[in-house]
Amino acid sequence: MWGRYAAALPANAWNWIAVWRRNYLAWRKVALASVLGNAAEPMSSLFGLGLGLGAMLGRVDGTSYIAFLAAGMVATSAMISATFETIHAAFARMHHQRTWEAVLCTQLTLGDILLGEVAWAASKAFLAGAAITIVAAILGYAAWPSILYALPAIALTGLTFASLAMVVAALSPSYDYFVFYQTLVLTPMLFLSGAVFPVTQLPDAFQQVGRFLPLAHSIDLIRPAMLGRPAGSVGLHIGVICMYAVLPFFLSAALFRRRLMR
Amino acid sequence: MSAIAIGLTGVTKSYGDKVVVDRLSFTVASGECFGLLGPNGVGKSTIARMVLGMASADAGNITVLGEPVPGRARLARMRIGVVPQFDNLDxxxxxxxxxxxxxxxxxxxxxxxxxxxxxLLEFARLENKTNARVAELSGGMKRRLTIARALINDPQLLVMDEPTTGLDPHARHLIWERLRSLLARGKTILLTTHFMEEAERLCDRLCVLEQGRKIAEGRPHTLIDEQIGCQVIEIYGGNPHELGALIRPYAQRIDVSGETLFCYAPDPERVRGQLRGHTGLRFLQRPPNLEDVFLRLTGREMKD
Structure with missing residues (x-):
């Protein structure tokens, strides 16, 4: 009986690396276009909103608006990057490209594939988030060297949102359903998590909802690091983010097993 | 090394109300090419997936290379190469x-x-394509690369799901020749096909399936001898039912498939003699083949 479920779990601690390396090889062929394409959107939001709105708003949360927004854009870009890699690219590899089908014929398990895909999506998210962090630091909107603390938080954010998106990919019959996840989950989360304005601006009920959202906890880790401030409740934030990474991972494994290994 | 590469005992698999594989048992000996023969949708691919541990049986036992499947399918897959029905190269x-x-x-x-x-590239006759993108290869080349890829782990067993479907005759013959050379090297092959000629050319033994059930098993030529055992005359161009009535006394069996009359005749000359004088008929006399066996077993015939 256990054997049936073993197929949905990673077989060991290193099999996933082969999947990660396959995706890396494919990415390397289009790396420049991919990096520019992924970084352009959050960068233009950062400078457009940061400078434009910043001129009207003055100081926010004790700092310039653009410096406040930078942490929000870093976390958001990690979220978006991990999500899109999973629901578009990984979904294509599962679906019409039949890449997963080929891998399932080797000694890798479904769990190895999922772990490799999640790790790969998190790597791309890390790249996107780190790029904005570095640009913000160079322009003086983030504090050196405390931004180094933001880097592991960005990676963790990537893992979490890759894992969550994997559940969405496992449930979606086709690409058409992903828009619901974007519009009904990710976009509201952006506003409830304090990415573009302090959550204290929200009615109390919405603030309470925000406490349960992974993006809020990731911003609570990244923003103090970028602004060079001491962070509070680090253990709690990391715990919540990890929970959002681990539980959906196993859920997606169970769902994909039902979908692909019938 | 075990002498039995694959063993299925009483394997059943249903999707909803539809029974796809029904109490199927067979064994594949090491070094032989074993065919699963049947029309599309008969459960061949499901059987291949169960052998690989990618689907689990509702009932029955599967052992592959000495490992129970799906429990230890991953360990079995370390020594298996797979050629899937649809190309899934990068x-x-x-x-x-x-x-x-x-x-x-x-x-x-x-x-x-x-x-x-x-x-591997030499085996697949792709030495000159080493650095070509797969998207640039022809269908036959892609299939050959898929076979080369399946050999990368030097497997004992190859599971091939419709390996030549969709290929032109030249490409297909090259694949058959390559598969025979693998058998000569001692590999075991489980081959699913709906292609009778392929099964007849490659398989040491085969199992004929209908609606997930085994309806015959044996060596291709033994099956042909047992089930048919005489010359076949195909007759085109008349009303098959009227002609059938005329030649029935001289035929061992008569099948009608569409506009064609298949007459299984121990003495073909007497059948031809009986139809002399009927104009507009065309005859093709040939030895029996697996397709005749298949048509006979699946019962698309006018009963004798």
């Missing part, structure tokens, strides 16, 4: 990169993969 990668990526899935180092790549 199109954006080159031929060499496809082998590299696949070798890594088996835990091979880049050095180990590079060491076997030239011989």
């Amino acid at each position: 199109l954006e990668f080159t031929v060499r990169e496809n082998l590299l990526v696949f070798g890594r899935y088996f835990g091979m180092s880049a050095h180990q993969i590079e060491a076997v790549t030239p011989s």
Whole structure:
């Protein structure tokens, strides 16, 4: 009986690396276009909103608006990057490209594939988030060297949102359903998590909802690091983010097993 | 090494109300080519998936290379090569990169993969395409690369699901020739096909399936001798039912398929004599083949 479920779990601690390396090889062929394409959107939001709105708003949360927004854009870009890699690219590899089908014929398990895909999506998210962090630091909107603390938080954010998106990919019959996840989950989360304005601006009920959202906890880790401030409740934030990474991972494994290994 | 490569005992699999595989049992000996023969949708691919541990049976036992499946399917798959029904190569990668990526899935180092790549490409007759992108290859080349890829881990057993479907005759004959050379090297092959000629040419033994059930099993020529055992005359161009009535006394059996009359005749000359004088008829007299066996077993005939 256990054997049936073993197929949905990673077989060991290193099999996933082969999947990660396959995706890396494919990415390397289009790396420049991919990096520019992924970084352009959050960068233009950062400078457009940061400078434009910043001129009207003055100081926010004790700092310039653009410096406040930078942490929000870093976390958001990690979220978006991990999500899109999973629901578009990984979904294509599962679906019409039949890449997963080929891998399932080797000694890798479904769990190895999922772990490799999640790790790969998190790597791309890390790249996107780190790029904005570095640009913000160079322009003086983030504090050196405390931004180094933001880097592991960005990676963790990537893992979490890759894992969550994997559940969405496992449930979606086709690409058409992903828009619901974007519009009904990710976009509201952006506003409830304090990415573009302090959550204290929200009615109390919405603030309470925000406490349960992974993006809020990731911003609570990244923003103090970028602004060079001491962070509070680090253990709690990391715990919540990890929970959002681990539980959906196993859920997606169970769902994909039902979908692909019938 | 066990003498039995694959063993199925009483395997049943249903999707909803539809029974796809029904109490199926067979064994494949090491070194033989065993065919699963039947029309599309008969459960062949499901059987292949269950052998690989990618689907689990509702009932029955499966053992592959000594490992119980699906429980230890991963360990069995370390020694299996798979040629799937639909190409799933990485199109954006080159031929060499496809082998590299696949070798890594088996835990091979880049050095180990590079060491076997030239011989695999030579086997697949793709030596000149090493750095070509897969998207640029013809259908036959892609199939050959898929076979080369399936050999990267030097498997004992190959599971091939419709390996020549969709190929032109030249490409198909080249694949058959390559598969025979694998058998000569002692590999075991489980082959699913709806292609009678393929089964007849390659398989040492085969199992004929209908609606997930085994309706015959044996060596192709034994099956042909047992089930048919005489010459076949195909008659075109008349009313098959009227003609059938005329020649019935001289025929062992008569089948009608569409506009064609199949007459199984121990003495073909007497059948031809009986139809002399009927104009507009065309005759094709030939030895019996697996297709005749299949048509007979699946019962698309006018009963004798």
